[in-house]
Amino acid sequence: MIRLHDVSKTYYPRGRGDGAVTALRHADLHVPRGEIHGVIGLSGAGKSTLIRCVNLLERPTTGTVTVDGQELTALSGAALNQARHRIGMIFQHFNLLTSRTVFANVSLPLELMGMKRAAIRERVLPLLDLVGLADKADQYPAQLSGGQKQRVAIARALASRPKVLLCDEATSALDPHTTGSILELLRDINQQLGLTILLITHEMEVVKSICHRVSLISDGELVEEADVGDFFTAPRTRLGRDFLNAFLELEPPRALIERLEETPGPHSHPVVRLAFSGDAVSTPLVSRLARECGVDVSILQAKVESIQDRTLGLMIAELMGPAEKTREALDYLESHDLQVEVLGHVQRDD
Numbered sequence: 001m002i003r004l005h006d007v008s009k010t011y012y013p014r015g016r017g018d019g020a021v022t023a024l025r026h027a028d029l030h031v032p033r034g035e036i037h038g039v040i041g042l043s044g045a046g047k048s049t050l051i052r053c054v055n056l057l058e059r060p061t062t063g064t065v066t067v068d069g070q071e072l073t074a075l076s077g078a079a080l081n082q083a084r085h086r087i088g089m090i091f092q093h094f095n096l097l098t099s100r101t102v103f104a105n106v107s108l109p110l111e112l113m114g115m116k117r118a119a120i121r122e123r124v125l126p127l128l129d130l131v132g133l134a135d136k137a138d139q140y141p142a143q144l145s146g147g148q149k150q151r152v153a154i155a156r157a158l159a160s161r162p163k164v165l166l167c168d169e170a171t172s173a174l175d176p177h178t179t180g181s182i183l184e185l186l187r188d189i190n191q192q193l194g195l196t197i198l199l200i201t202h203e204m205e206v207v208k209s210i211c212h213r214v215s216l217i218s219d220g221e222l223v224e225e226a227d228v229g230d231f232f233t234a235p236r237t238r239l240g241r242d243f244l245n246a247f248l249e250l251e252p253p254r255a256l257i258e259r260l261e262e263t264p265g266p267h268s269h270p271v272v273r274l275a276f277s278g279d280a281v282s283t284p285l286v287s288r289l290a291r292e293c294g295v296d297v298s299i300l301q302a303k304v305e306s307i308q309d310r311t312l313g314l315m316i317a318e319l320m321g322p323a324e325k326t327r328e329a330l331d332y333l334e335s336h337d338l339q340v341e342v343l344g345h346v347q348r349d350d
C-alpha cells in the first residue's frame with residue numbers, strides 16, 4: 001500500500017550552497033495493506049521527514065513514493081492533490097482551526113473537495129460517532145481536552161475516506177491514559193476500515209501496543225525492520241537494544257556497572273542480559289545451568305513482559321564459576337534459543 005524506494009531528502013535552508021542537511025538517506029520501506037507500521041527513532045533522526053515524504057508534504061530529493069499503486073513522485077498540481085485524498089494525516093498538536101466548530105473542522109476537507117452540504121453532513125456525523133464525539137459537534141476546539149482534539153483530527157483525516165493514515169507523534173502531547181484511548185481508536189479504525197497506518201513515534205509503548213511491524217530510524221537511515229514481537233525479543237542493532245532496555249528499565253545496578261570490565265580477568269564472572277520467549281520462558285533455566293554446567297546464577301534483575309501475543313522473559317545475571325564453566329554456560333544458553341548479551345565482566349577476589 002505504501003512503498004518508498006531509495007528515498008533521500010536533503011534540506012537547503014540557505015539555498016543550494018552551504019548548510020545542507022540530509023535528513024533521510026536511501027530509505028526503502030514497504031507497508032502492506034491493513035498493516036500498522038511504526039517508525040521509531042530519537043529526536044532529529046528524520047522521522048517527520050520520512051512521514052512527510054509519504055504524502056509529499058516534503059518532496060523527496062531522490063527516490064520514488066508509491067501509495068495504493070500510484071507513484072506520487074511522478075505527480076504534481078491537481079493530480080497530486082487528488083491522490084492525497086487517499087492519505088489522511090494527524091499531527092502531535094492536532095492542527096485544528098480554532099474558529100471552526102468540531103463539525104466544521106471535520107467538514108473542511110470535504111468543503112475543499114466541493115462536496116454539497118447535505119452529503120457532507122451524511123459523511124461527517126457517522127465519523128463523529130466513530131471517534132466518540134457525536135455530542136460535541138457544535139463545540140469549539142478550545143472547549144475540548146487534548147484527547148478529544150486528537151479525535152476531531154482523526155475524524156477530519158478520515159473524512160475523504162483515505163486508504164492510508166499517517167500519524168506524526170499523534171500521542172506525544174497526551175497523558176498516558178489518553179494515549180491509550182487514542183491508540184485503541186486507531187486500532188479500531190485499522191480493523192473496522194482496513195486502513196493502513198504508518199505512524200512515527202519516539203515511544204516504545206506506542207509500538208508495543210498497536211504496531212504489527214516496526215522500523216528503526218537513526219540519523220536519516222532505516223537501520224532495522226522487524227515484526228514487533230521479534231523486535232521486542234531480539235532487536236538486531238545496538239540502537240534497538242538501547243530502546244528496548246530503556247523501555248524495560250532493565251539495567252544492572254549502578255554500582256555494578258561501574259565495576260564492569262570489557263575483557264575477562266583471571267577471576268572474573270560474566271554479567272549477562274538474557275531475553276527469552278516462547279518455550280524458554282517456562283523452562284527452569286537457572287537450575288539447569290547449575291546442574292548441567294556447574295555454574296551458579298546470581299539474578300540481579302528479572303521481569304516478564306507481555307508483548308501482544310507473546311511472553312518475553314528478561315534477566316540480568318552474573319554467572320558465577322570458573323572461566324571454562326561460565327563459557328560452557330554461555331554456549332548452553334545460546335543453544336537454547338535465548339538472546340544472550342554479555343554486558344561485561346566483574347572481578348571477584350573470592
Ligand SMILES: Nc1ncnc2c1ncn2[C@@H]1O[C@H](COP(=O)(O)OP(=O)(O)OP(=O)(O)O)[C@@H](O)[C@H]1O
Nearest residue numbers: 011013021023041042043044045046047048049050
Ligand atoms: N525544513 C527544514 N529545513 C532544514 N532542516 C530541516 C527541516 N526539517 C527538518 N530538518 C532537519 O532534518 C533533520 C531531521 O528532522 P526531523 O524533523 O525529520 O526529525 P524527527 O525525527 O522528526 O525529530 P523529532 O523527534 O524532534 O520530531 C534534523 O536535523 C532537522 O534539523
Ligand SMILES: [Mg+2]
Nearest residue numbers: 047048049169
Ligand atoms: Mg518529528
